[in-house]
Amino acid sequence: MAAPNPMSCRWCGIDQRPHAQQWKKPVGWHKWEQPTQQQIKDRMHARRTERTRS
Numbered sequence: 167m168a169a170p171n172p173m174s175c176r177w178c179g180i181d182q183r184p185h186a187q188q189w190k191k192p193v194g195w196h197k198w199e200q201p202t203q204q205q206i207k208d209r210m211h212a213r214r215t216e217r218t219r220s
């Protein structure tokens with residue numbers, strides 16, 4: 167499975183555009199929210215390692 171877009175929702179990893187309202191534990195119903203700087207870094211790193219591995 168591909169790593170999520172670094173800028174996708176901080177709670178569920180769905181991109182901002184198709185997001186709308188989503189239900190996800192532990193937040194429940196929420197709208198797209200900007201990920202933290204740390205999340206962005208982690209996701210970019212995950213993408214990089216994934217690319218290197220394949």
Ligand SMILES: [Zn+2]
Pocket residue numbers: 175176177178179180185188190196197198199
């Ligand atoms: Zn979300």
